[in-house]
Amino acid sequence: MSPASPSTLTSSRGAALRPFDEAPAPAPAPVTTTINIVGTDGATAFLPNPIQAAMGNLLVWMNGDTRLHHIVLDDGTDIGDVLPGQATAPKALATAAPTGFHCTIHPSMVGMINGELPAPAPAPAPPPYSPPSPYDPYDPYY
DSSP states (O other): OOOOOTTOEEOTTSOEEOOGGGSOOOOOOOOEEEEEEOOSSGGGGEESSSBOOOTTOEEEEEEOSSSOEEEEETTSOEEEEEOTTOBOOOEEOOOSSOEEEEESSSTTOEEEESSOOOOOOOOOOOOOOOOOOSOOTTOTTO
């Protein structure tokens, strides 16, 4: 009998066995992305914003603000309350499609995952100029 070569092992019944160096590699650990809550004013309340993340990555919202926030994805997925100084439980991103999120307590707080934030609304136009009237009955100098 000849010894088995290192790349081909056989069992006592003659069946071929896989060597240990051919075992499948373990799946890589998911990447965790932290979204910092830094205020209550619009898209600047979250950093980074927008966020880029792959499907399956974990997202965590960390509240660096002094107020309570309640985060919900635009598809209705409830992330939950985030107390000041606390973080949410990690949530796996279920899609690579653009997904928005917002704070239900402060509706102007908006964020985006894998997409572009909508352009801010333009400032309202100033009222038309109307010159002052030549006579003011309340002006003591007339």
